[in-house]
Amino acid sequence: MKLLIIFLLFSNFIYANQKVTLQLSWLHQFQFAGYYIAKEKGFYKDVGIDVDIKEFQFGMNLSTVVENEKADFAIGRSSLLIDKANGKDVVALFSAFQNSPLILLVREDSNIKTLKDLKNKKVMITTDAKGSASILAMLSSKKIFPNDIIVQKHSFNLDDLINAKTDAMGSYISNEPIRLEDKGIKYKIFDPKDYDFNFYSDILFTSSSFIKNNSELTKAFYEATLKGWQYAFENIGKTALVIQTKYNSQNKSLVHLVAEGEALKKLAFTKTVDTVGSLEKNKLQKIVDIYKVMGLMNKDIDLDKFIYEYNKPNTFNMKLNKNEILIYILVGLILLILLIFISIYFSIKRKWLHTTEKLTTEIKKNQEKEKLLFQQSKMAAMGEMIENIAHQWRQPLSVISTAATGLKLKKKMNLLQTTDVETTMESINNSAQHLSQTIDDFRDFFRIGKQKDTFYIEETFDKAFKLITLQFETSNIIIVKSIKNVMIYGFEYELIQVLINIFNNARDELIKKEGSEKFIFINMVKNSDNIEIYIKDNAGGISKDAINKIFISCFTTKSDSDGTGIGLYMSKIIIEDNFKGTIKASNVDFIHENITYNGALFKITIPFFLNKKNNGDY
Secondary structure (H helix, E strand, O other): OHHHHHHHHHHHHHHHOEEEEEEOOOOOOHHHHHHHHHHHOOHHHHOOEEEEEEOOOOOOOHHHHHHOOOOOEEEEOOOHHHHHHOOOOOEEEEEEEOOOOEEEEEEHHHOOOOHHHHOOOEEEEOOOOOOOHHHHHHHHHOOOOHHHOEEEEOOOOOHHHHOOOOOEEEEEOOOHHHHHHHOOOOEEEEOHHHHOOOOOEEEEEEOHHHHHHOHHHHHHHHHHHHHHHHHHHHOHHHHHHHHHHHOOOOOOOHHHHHHHHHHHHHHHOOOOOOOOEOOOHHHHHHHHHHHHHOOOOOOOOOHHHHEOOOOOOOOOOOOOOHHHHHHHHHHHHHHHHHHHHHHHHHHHHHHHHHHHHHHHHHHHHOOOHHHHHHHHHHHHHHHHHHHHHHHHHHHHHHHHHHHHHHHHHHHHOOOOOHHHHHHHHHHHHHHHHHHHHHHHHHHHHHOOOOOOEEEEHHHHHHHHHHHHHHHHHHOOEEEEEEOOOOEEEEOHHHHHHHHHHHHHHHHHHHOOOOOOOEEEEEEEEEOOOEEEEEEEEOOOOOOOOOOOOOOOOOOOOOOOOOOOOOHHHHHHHHHHHHOOOEEEEEEEEEEEOOEEEEEEEEEEEEEOOOOHHHOOOO
């Protein structure tokens, strides 16, 4: 017994003095506040960890530092995804900032008002493309490429911008703008996230081998660090004082550190993420796609192996009081009201269909065919989308109703426990998030007005699939796709309408087939001047009598109740007039998995970018 006690005491002694090394990605500043606080407030000590925090040294490769075991943990950028693809042993524990602080900074008196004004200007960014990827992507989205600017090696000296030795400087929104304000110098910021290039920043990472050999230590360090960040953002003034006193190698003032903390706090949270550190697979995949387009990556990675197993995105730490419980029950009631709203939409849909029949008659009687056809097409599309909304909302609304009823019943029977409330509220919240996401998915489809912009074709297909996926799954239709993520210019949501028209026509024909697999194949070919989209099915093809008429207005092979004959006609108008492209249909025989099929093939050809001189819409 004495030996057992001695062994346990000895084990605790060893664990209580376990040392780890954390390598920062820059010099001491509020950017790393969570780690300082976790150390100074004893959060690390409470779990038996002694942390040595090291400042960055120029020339360091942070993933190599961890790989060579010169540090146990380090802080990197989203470019860790590239390191992972290149074979580095990298596991991301969490991201301190949901939005990157990296911006492009110019003086207000430089007369640089837009990104296009940077053409032939001096731009100071890090020469490592990985480190400046978000800035380069932002510039390229406005057709400003590296050979259009004078790229200067970054001096990390703000005086070079102040003294006009450079026109624009890659900076941190939490640092250089504050210093310019201190000097009374006005400035303008170009932020990549405003152009939809939203990268993570300050990702705490280690290696999978370290986690395997130190699983409990890693988890303890992870949780203590998150606790440190939570305290830092809730007590910015106190945290700034700690940094000024003990971690101030750059001699920053207390006022500057507080301002830095306030700026970084805005980057640490979003509308959907209210806890520090979340890493979401969807967002990481978008970053991977951007790196691929820029030529920085050519391999896919397993994001489940990249993200630390205990990092749960979009989790909400809720300690509920009575008022909060009432609020969440109220949310459930509001969502039930929204269900009634959907029912009203169905009623409106029936009226729209009735109106559609009248419009079809009018089209045959007068010459205002184009205007009426566009109205009818939009109504039919809205009717389809309303059905999809109903499919998407039924299950989460049922969960909310059941959860709220269960709470009420348990309270009435005096069986309500704290864990019941937390579990039920989490279920209601998750369902509410699903409903919110559904609203976002369908909102843009109904928006009024047109605006041309650049967009990635793969993301456009994903948006189209989101709107129709449930009906296709219900019909057991398999979609086989091979799509490249190419950027084009035009009306994205009109292209989505074209794709949905073709997909729905294919679905209508496929559901007539019995006893055989149903396929829709999507392929894309990239040429020097355009892209070609091929969509084919195995529904047997279009009849010889109809194939030359399907793009004529009001022509349909369906009954009067099932179709208006304007979907493909409007698709042709959209592709030819708004994308300056072509759309054609034919019947093809093809082989898939050693089985011969025949069906309809739609070929859509779209130029990459319309020439500004030839298009007055620019």
